[in-house]
Amino acid sequence: MTSGATPAPAVAGLPFTAPYLLAPMEGVTEPCFRELVLARNGPDDLGGVFTEFARVVDHPLPVAHLRRHLGPARFPQPVGIQLMGSDLDALARSVEHAFAAGAPIVDLNFGCPAKGALRTCAGSALLRDPAAVERLVRCAADAAGARPVSAKIRAGYDDDRLLEDLARAAEQGGARLLTVHCRTRREGYRPEVDWTRLARAAAAVGIPVCGNGGARTRADLERMRRETGCAFAMAGQGALADPWIFSGRAASPAEAGAFLLEYAELLRARGGFGERGVAGRVKQLLNHWTAGRGPGGGWMGRDRKAWLRVRDAGELLGRIARATGARRSGAAEAPPAQRAPSAAATAASTSSAGA
Numbered sequence: 268m269t270s271g272a273t274p275a276p277a278v279a280g281l282p283f284t285a286p287y288l289l290a291p292m293e294g295v296t297e298p299c300f301r302e303l304v305l306a307r308n309g310p311d312d313l314g315g316v317f318t319e320f321a322r323v324v325d326h327p328l329p330v331a332h333l334r335r336h337l338g339p340a341r342f343p344q345p346v347g348i349q350l351m352g353s354d355l356d357a358l359a360r361s362v363e364h365a366f367a368a369g370a371p372i373v374d375l376n377f378g379c380p381a382k383g384a385l386r387t388c389a390g391s392a393l394l395r396d397p398a399a400v401e402r403l404v405r406c407a408a409d410a411a412g413a414r415p416v417s418a419k420i421r422a423g424y425d426d427d428r429l430l431e432d433l434a435r436a437a438e439q440g441g442a443r444l445l446t447v448h449c450r451t452r453r454e455g456y457r458p459e460v461d462w463t464r465l466a467r468a469a470a471a472v473g474i475p476v477c478g479n480g481g482a483r484t485r486a487d488l489e490r491m492r493r494e495t496g497c498a499f500a501m502a503g504q505g506a507l508a509d510p511w512i513f514s515g516r517a518a519s520p521a522e523a524g525a526f527l528l529e530y531a532e533l534l535r536a537r538g539g540f541g542e543r544g545v546a547g548r549v550k551q552l553l554n555h556w557t558a559g560r561g562p563g564g565g566w567m568g569r570d571r572k573a574w575l576r577v578r579d580a581g582e583l584l585g586r587i588a589r590a591t592g593a594r595r596s597g598a599a600e601a602p603p604a605q606r607a608p609s610a611a612a613t614a615a616s617t618s619s620a621g622a
C-alpha cells in the first residue's frame with residue numbers, strides 16, 4: 268500500500284502515524300503478536316496498537332507490570348496501554364504509572380463483556396451509566412494532564428439507545444479519542460454489524476472517533492472511515508484472520524508459515540508460555556485462518572480441524588514448516604529499522620524491564 272493513499276488525519280495531540288489501528292484483544296495482543304503485526308504493516312498503514320486490557324481493581328498497577336504489557340521492542344507506531352477498572356483512585360494512579368512506563372496514550376475499556384467485569388462494575392457494565400463513564404474518563408484525563416487519554420465503548424449494553432450519551436460523556440470527561448465498537452454487549456461478537464451507529468457517534472461529538480467492528484480487509488477499513496465519518500478505523504478479529512490486513516498485502520504460504528514459526532519462537536524465548544501454551548496460541552491463529560482463505564491460501568488443505576487437534580508444539584510447527592515451505596522466522600520481512608530484536612535480546616530485555 269503506498270504511503271499517503273489514505274492520509275492520516277491531522278489530529279493534534281494524538282500519537283498515531285496512520286488512521287488504521289490494531290484493536291486491544293485480551294489473550295491475543297500481548298507483545299509477541301503485536302510485534303509481528305507491527306513488523307509487517309508499516310507506519311503508513313498501521314497507525315498504532317493497544318495492549319490487551321490491564322485490570323485495575325483497588326490498587327494501582329505497578330510501573331513494571333505495565334512496562335511488561337508494552338513489551339521490549341520499539342516501532343515507529345505508538346503502543347497505547349488499555350486499562351479497565353472503576354476505582355477512581357487506583358485508576359488515576361495507574362494512568363500515571365502507564366505514562367511512566369512509556370505509553371504515549373492510555374485507553375479506558377468500557378466494552379469488556381466478561382462476567383468478572385460486570386460483577387465489579389467495570390468494562391461494559393458501565394455502558395448503562397454515562398455519568399460513571401464521564402467520571403472515570405475525567406479522573407483519568409486529570410491524572411494524564413497534557414497527555415492523551417482515550418475511551419473505548421460498545422454501542423450500548425442491551426441496545427444502542429444511550430450511544431450518543433455515552434459518546435458525549437467520554438468527550439466531556441476529556442477523552443481525546445473515542446473508539447466505538449459498533450456491537451452492543453448483548454450482541455457479543457456476532458458477524459452482523461451496523462456501521463450507522465459509528466456515524467451516529469461521530470456526529471454526536473467533536474473529538475475524533477475510531478470506528479470498530481466487522482472490518483475484515485483493508486478495503487473494509489477504508490470504507491468504514493468513508494461511510495461513517497470516523498477519523499480512524501480499528502480491526503480486531505480481522506487482524507487475527509489476516510495479520511497483513513493493514514497493508515492490504517496478500518501473504519505467500521511461506522510468509523504465513525514464517526509468521527507462525529516466529530510467533531512460537533518469540534513466545535518460547537520470553538517465557539511464561541509452556542509448550543502447550545505455545546501450541547495453543549499458534550492454533551488460536553490457525554483457527555481464524557480458515558482453509559483456503561487464510562494468509563497464504565489453502566496450505567492447510569481441507570481438514571482444518573486436523574491441524575487444531577495437534578497438541579505437541581514441535582509437531583505442529585514441523586507440520587507448518589513442511590506445508591508452507593517456511594524455513595525460519597519471518598523477521599527478515601521487516602525493514603531493519605523496524606525489526607524486532609532477536610529472541611535472545613528480547614528475552615534479556617524483558618527480564619530487565621520487569622525488574
Ligand SMILES: Cc1cc2nc3c(=O)[nH]c(=O)nc-3n(C[C@H](O)[C@H](O)[C@H](O)COP(=O)(O)O)c2cc1C
Nearest residue numbers: 290291292293319320376448480481482502503504
Ligand atoms: C479475543 C478477543 C479479546 C478482546 N479483548 C479486548 C480487550 O482487552 N479490550 C477491548 O477493549 N476490547 C477487546 N476485544 C474487543 C476488540 O477490541 C474489538 O472491539 C472487537 O473484536 C470488535 O472488532 P472486530 O469486529 O474488528 O473484531 C476483544 C476481542 C476479542 C475477539
